[in-house]
Amino acid sequence: xxxxxxxxxxxxxxxxxxxxxxxxxxxxxxxxxxxxxxxxxxxxxxxxxxxxxxxxxxxxxxxxxxxxxxxxxxxxxxxxxxxxxxxxxxxxxxxxx
Numbered sequence: 001x002x003x004x005x006x007x008x009x010x011x012x013x014x015x016x017x018x019x020x021x022x023x024x025x026x027x028x029x030x031x032x033x034x035x036x037x038x039x040x041x042x043x044x045x046x047x048x049x050x051x052x053x054x055x056x057x058x059x060x061x062x063x064x065x066x067x068x069x070x071x072x073x074x075x076x077x078x079x080x081x082x083x084x085x086x087x088x089x090x091x092x093x094x095x096x097x
Contacts, residue, residue: 004051006065014067014074021063022083024052033085034060062086068093 008017028049030036036059053061063086069075072094078084079092 002051003054004064006052006063008065008067010069011071011074014069014078017065017067018078018081018083021065021086024049024063025083025086028053030061030086032083034062036061062088063091066091066093070095 006017006020008014024030025032028036030049030053049061052064054064055061065087067075067078067087075092075094078087079089
């Protein structure tokens with residue numbers, strides 16, 4: 001299986017990354033909290049999403065990505081946005097952390 005790690009840097013990178021992860025979730029039937037509805041898991045789904053997501057023991061799908069920006073405003077938009085539960089806090093780096 002192939003695995004990809006996405007690195008989003010700067011204001012534009014983080015904004016585009018946020019939009020991309022929203023699209024990936026929509027394409028693969030993953031909810032904004034990282035859960036996949038049971039009807040999606042029963043239907044013969046492909047495991048193509050595993051290239052971009054890792055699955056936790058609790059069944060949550062977490063993006064394989066890091067978002068970095070020295071100015072915290074855009075990263076804070078991701079931290080408080082619709083898909084805030086999708087990302088692990090350690091993946092969202094801002095300022096001089």
